[in-house]
Amino acid sequence: MDFSELRRTVEEVELVDAHAHNIVSIDSNFPFIHAFSEAYGDAVSFSPHSLSFKRSLRDIAELYGSESSLEAIEEHRRVSGLQSISTSCFKAAGISTLLIDDGLKFDKKHDLEWHRSFTPVVGRILRIERVAEEILDEGLTDGSSWTLDSFTKAFVSKLKSVAGEIFGFKSIAAYRSGLEINPNVTAIEAEEGLEQDLSAGKPVRVANKNFVDYIFLQSLEVAQSYDLPMQIHTGFGDKDLDMRLSNPLHLRSVLEDKRFLKSRIVILHASYPFSREASYLASVYSQIYLDFGLAIPKLSVHGMISSVKELLELAPINKVMFSTDGYAFPETFYLGAKWSREVVFAVLRDACIDGDLSIPEAVEAAKDIFARNAIRFYKISPTNSLASSEYNVVSKLNTSSSSLESDSSLVRIIFVDGSGQHRCRVVPKKRFNDAVSKNGVGLARCIMSMVSFMDAPAEGSGLTAVGEIRLMPDLSTKLRIPWSEQEEMVLCDMQIKAGTAWEYCPREALRRVSKILKDEFNLEMKAGFENEFYLLKSITREGNEEWLPFDSSHYCSSSAFDAASQIFREISAAILSLGISVEQLHAEAGNGQFEIALGYTTCNKAADNLIYAREAVRAIARKHGLLATFAPKYKLDDLGSGSHVHLSLWQNGKNVFMAKDESSKHGISTTGKEFMAGVLHHLPSILAFVAPIPNSYDRLQPNTWSGAYLCWGNDNKEAPLRAAAPPGTPDGLVSNFEMKSFDGSANPHLGLAAIIAAGIDGLCRHLPLPEPVDIIPNPEKLRRLPTSLSESLEALHKDDLLKEFIGENLMVAIKAVRKAEIDHYSNNKDAYKKLIHIY
Secondary structure (H helix, E strand, O other): OOOHHHHHHHHHOOEEEEEEOOEEOOOOOOOHHHHOOOOOHHHHHHHHHOHHHHHHHHHHHHHHOOOOOHHHHHHHHHHHOHHHHHHHHHHHHOEEEEEEEOOOOOOOEOOHHHHOOOOOEEEEEEEHHHHHHHHHHHOOOOOOOOOHHHHHHHHHHHHHHHOOOOOEEEEOHHHHOOOOOOOOOOHHHHHHHHHHHHHOOOOOOOOOHHHHHHHHHHHHHHHHHOOOOEEEOOOOOOOOOOHHHOOHHHHHHHHHOHHHOOOOEEEOHHHOOOHHHHHHHHHHOOOEEEEOEEHHHHOOHHHHHHHHHHHHHHOOHHHEEOOOOOOEOHHHHHHHHHHHHHHHHHHHHHHHHHOOOOHHHHHHHHHHHHHHHHHHHHOOOOOOOOOOHHHOOOOOOOOHHHHHHHHHOEEEEEEEOOOOOEEEEEEEHHHHHHHHHHHOEEEEHHHHHEOOOOOOEOOOOOOOOOOEEEEEEOHHHOEEOOOOOOEEEEEEEEEEEOOEEOOOOHHHHHHHHHHHHHHHHOOEEEEEEEEEEEEEEEEEEOOEEEEEEOOOOOOOOHHHHHHOHHHHHHHHHHHHHOOOOEEEEEEOOOOOEEEEEEOOEEHHHHHHHHHHHHHHHHHHHHHOOEEEEOOOOOOOOOOOOEOOEEEEEEEOOEEOOEOOOOOOHHHEOHHHHHHHHHHHHHHHHHHHHHOOOOOHHHHOOOOOOOOOEOOEEEOOOOOOEEEEOOOOOOOOOOOEEEEOOOEOOOOHHHHHHHHHHHHHHHHHHOOOOOOOOOOOOOOOOOOEOOOOHHHHHHHHHOOHHHHHHHOHHHHHHHHHHHHHHHHHHHHOOOHHHHHHHOO
């Protein structure tokens, strides 16, 4: 039998995840190990020895390209940031819709809106016990004591008030008193239960069986009247649960009650280990539907397949639904989706082999289980080809106001050209979703030969106004703009056509050299940028606009930061919301100069992060009436601004730039020394990438902590390459090296690509690292780095290695742009003053 069509359907169908929970911040106190186990307390220490733990750890490590250990994965999460790992997980999962029960109490959990960055539709499932507890904790406005009547009025009113905004209710009665719900609980019994729960004090925990049953029945009546489903936890969970009471067969009394014959109930978690009982109930009661989240992926492979097979022994296929039961960590959504696809394929394949299904029937069954059943059951609006009008679905998210917002929403498609300028094309969100996300937008080929002083291609670049490329959005970088919430932004690749890279694309150039480093040496370079910039305020003097420093305080001045604290709170919050780690902020030595240091991550991600961080700084400064400039030397008689980058080498999740122990000379490994030696050897020509305009060399002067001489040093801030051992590094060892030459006019992808290329040369030729210079550099003993872009360009002309790695045609364009910059600024001495508006 040919199962290729079934396999293709299972792998490509967009998933409707109808039962999940909020994701938490990276720094939440909820331990990451709970992504793999329902165990708590001392039992957690045994969870790494379970089959599902070992399998899941390997799966996540493979997704991240990290070492298969809990420590390595946690380090990857910290370095990459939540936005990045969430994007990776949801992209790999292929989830189109999330319905979230936000009633779980997690430290630093994100709201529903935050999750919309990763999936088109996000809806709410309301946990009824949590609603009851919140009402009781708030108390009555007149200060009187709760009675059953006053509670019922408040509770039912609350449920009805949100009925039009949610996709269903959920009960965790199984966790509180079990599923043997008494449909005939009396008001007296319920009132006594309410009083007992209140007597335990605040925060109130609904636990008395009679009161739990009463809340459940009241909710089910509201759900039925509004045609909303009720999700019910059944089967296994953490140890707060008495699993003997979580067998769904206990629900029979409710299902037989004539008041609830039209209710719609979905029993969660495959009711494991009561999967056969759940299957039976779905086969004989019209009210019962099934969901297998949590059983997948928490069981062994055999257990997952067996459980789903048991669900399908009796239950109609159109009553069985997928979910991840993802919670707290984006990895749980990925694992649930990945293994649901594997398990459902295996189950449906076996059903075909056994003769239960034909292959066409199995294909339709896969579509039902993964999407169509949930779309019908929860009445979800169409988000993909499976949610068509034939199901008569309605939207609970697209109110008139949100539709208007969607119509007016814009998406910025951002790229950085060969001269280091940030540019963007902007399209309406609907057009982005309908066409641009798949086909890109057109752009003149000459964009990569544009110069800083005018919108025209550099002569001799080989790029003209003839021909177009495509700006193809990298959807993994698509984010809501924190300072303009009706807009989103996305970075893009430059391609000849969709799927075919253009040789001039900076992001592709970095990917290309990174792949060589990985393929030939099994190494990955990580980078973290320190961004210096000035905040300037505008004044008008004699009819002319002038830009003056925001303040005139000194390095690390507390008063300078205090004056700008509101701005930096907003900048920091914006950058963090983009999933970018902020390590520290402080006032720099120039008047009105500040610095933001970003956390280190893979070099490709670090370059992307730098672009977004610059966007955030400029936009929020502008919001406060200020101009933020990253120009290398905006004022010739003040200090310059760099974009210092810290670099390290990693292999299988470990920092291998750092020596294994302090016996190694300089605390750097042999690999690290050879790589660094290559960078030092090629530094004069690298400057054409990392210090790319004439104004850059006004910054690279002796005694300005920018590195003017060809050397390296141990924590020597006058050396262009500085071996660094930040707090936490073992004594005698070095964790990374800093390149101080990098500045804010550089294209970060091209700059890092040049550095890696040079490092690869050092590794290939086993270049020796000279002795460090741990004093102020002596100009009589050391070679001066290029003092102008002309000298750096001359060095680049002589450096065939970079041409080999960067690409000959891209190199021609870069050299032409640099030559045009030299000619213009040498003939227009005051032209540098306009750079504050460009960088």
